Each structure stands twice: as structure tokens, then as C-alpha cells.
Amino acid sequence: MTDAYVALEGGHVVEARGRAPGTARGELVFTTAYTGYEESLTDPSYEEQVLTFAYPLIGNYGVRPERFESDRVHPRAAIARELTDDVAAWLTEEGVPAVDHLDTRDLVTDVREQGAMKCGVAVGDDVTPEDALAELDACEPMGAHTDIGAQVSVPDPVVHNEGGDGETVALVDCGAKQSIVDSLVARDATVHVLPYDATASMVDAVDPDILFVSNGPGDPANFEAAAELVDTFVGELPIAGICLGQQIVARALGGTTEKMDFGHRGVNQPVLDEASGRVVMTTQNHGYTVEDPGDVLDVTQRNVNDDTPEGLDSDELDIITRQYHPEANPGPHDSLDFFDDVLGLADGRRAPMVADD
Known part of the structure; x- marks a missing residue:
């Protein structure tokens, strides 16, 4: 042995x-x-x-x-x-x-x-x-890995489904799962995957309908370039985020984040949508969470187990983020409609979450 x-x-x-x-x-x-x-x-x-x-x-x-x-x-x-x-x-x-x-x-x-x-x-x-x-x-410690984005991000822009009939998404790759790209492409979006340290001019060159900040590892405080993009384009473009992306968006708009004791990692995390009363089971993988969303974002979903924020929204600024992974593979798939909501931000087609019949 x-x-x-x-x-x-x-x-x-x-x-x-x-x-x-x-x-x-x-x-x-x-x-x-x-x-x-x-x-x-x-x-x-x-x-x-x-x-x-x-x-x-x-x-x-x-x-x-x-x-x-x-x-x-x-x-x-x-x-x-x-x-x-x-x-x-x-x-x-x-x-x-x-x-x-x-x-x-x-x-x-x-x-x-x-x-x-x-x-x-x-x-x-x-x-x-x-x-x-x-x-x-x-x-x-995790917070000391200030270059962690470079370890997981594409070094140069990559485009998926170029010429698609749907919306154009600028996906800031802070460690994006392939399932996020696949979920957007399945809805005929053209997805431009940009490096974690992309500049505003790189986003402008894509001329996107939506700015999307991905999941990724480590402390959100170490993704300053992505936060600067959110700050630059808020109010000009709809903005979405998943997992680390939610934390980055919150920090960019005046919120704070904190390290959790042991995080959420698994496929059985229950999330309550406060408006509809619906609970969905979710896949999660994160060790940091939003402590205070600030004055711009509303907490719309919370973890049933520990009350941490799972969804942040701003109707006025067209922002929607989720702490969990709606694109989870192999499942559950309770929240896949998140991607319809994200793409719907481009022309006001987002539908509110409603309880199942």
C-alpha cells in the first residue's frame, strides 16, 4: 500500500x-x-x-x-x-x-x-x-491568493455561438463552469468569455446586451477588475452574476462580504424565494457570502438553513444575481429558469418567480 x-x-x-x-x-x-x-x-x-x-x-x-x-x-x-x-x-x-x-x-x-x-x-x-x-x-489562507483569477480564467477572449439569434452576453470569466456557457448557448445567446481582469474597452468591443460575472474561487476582494467593470456599466447594461459573481456585484455596489465557517458545498441547499414562498433545492460551492448587500440591491432569496443571501436584485438597475448554481450538473434543475430571466433583462422579458401549481 x-x-x-x-x-x-x-x-x-x-x-x-x-x-x-x-x-x-x-x-x-x-x-x-x-x-x-x-x-x-x-x-x-x-x-x-x-x-x-x-x-x-x-x-x-x-x-x-x-x-x-x-x-x-x-x-x-x-x-x-x-x-x-x-x-x-x-x-x-x-x-x-x-x-x-x-x-x-x-x-x-x-x-x-x-x-x-x-x-x-x-x-x-x-x-x-x-x-x-x-x-x-x-x-x-485563501485570502492570500491574490492572483487566483489568473489560474482559472481564459487568458484571451473566446466567443461561443457567434452569430446566434439571441442576446449577446459578455461573460467575465472568474472561473466559469462550462455549464454556464452551455446554458446561455442553449438559449441561442452569443457568449463572449472575457478574462477575469477584462477592461471596459474589452466589454465595449463586444457591444453586449448583458454583463455577466461568473463563479470562481477564493476571496471576492481579490477580483477588483471585475468589480470595476460592474461599477462602470451599472445603469448602462443589465448585470447578472452567479456565486462569486454575486459577491463581486455586491461589493462593487457598496456591499460587503465575509468568509463563512465552512461554506456551502453540495447539491442539497434549500433556498427560499421571499416573494413567492417557493423553496428550490440548489447546488452550491462557495466559502464566502454577502454580509451586507448595501443600499442598491435587495435580498430576494435566502438560504433556509442559515439565512444567508442567495439572491440579489435591483429592478431599477436591471441586476439579478444568485449565490447558488442554477446550471448545476448533474442537478438539481429547480432553478434553470434563471437564465431565461437573465436574458430577459435585455428587453424587459424577465418573469417573476411563482410557486408551482
């Missing part, structure tokens, strides 16, 4: 079975999702993190690239109670360390009680606990 060690903030070292070799460090977080491990592992929002799966068996339906949300695995390492050989082989090819045969229940409990923490991982035939501790010592 290949040696493997996970060093936790505070110095405790957990022994495990190595499944993909290497050393890594990052913020230890967990997801409660039963399915969607391919989507989670390729989600750019997990950049600089070590992902623990709360569900015990990961890999029971194989690995298929058509399910990927980006072109690579983003967590620095993966931890599970048991990984199948398919997933272990995939992570080995990706150069991402992976371990299993440890009690992930304990890890999840630690994160829930102590908050997301720094950790180090070492996997190999001759690694020692000291190797994992060395990675832990070198680990930085």
Missing part, C-alpha cells in the same frame, strides 16, 4: 491509503453531494483547495469527459472514504494527489466544528508524516 498522510491545521496527521501520488497543500473543504464527482473535481471554484467527499464511495459510474466543467482537475488533492480505480487513474493522469481508506466522517466533523482549515497532503512509496506537515507549513 502506498503511504499517504494528511496533515491538518493544528498539527494532527491522519494516515491513509495513497491512490494518486504527489504532494499538495490547500484549504480543506467538503462536499455533501452523492453524485457529480466529475463535475466537482473539474469545477474551477475548487482551485487552491483540498476536496473531501462526504459520500463514502466516489467513482461508481466511471469518468466521462463530457461531464467535465473545465479542461482539468482544480482541487489540489482529493480525499474520499473509497475511490474507485477509474477515478484514481484519472487523478494520477492529472497529477493530483488522492487518498482514501480514512474516516472522512471525522474530517467533515472537524471542518464543521473548526471551519475550513489549511492542510497538507503527501502520497508516495516513501513519504513520511513530515512531508505532509511541510506542505501544511507552506499553505497560505
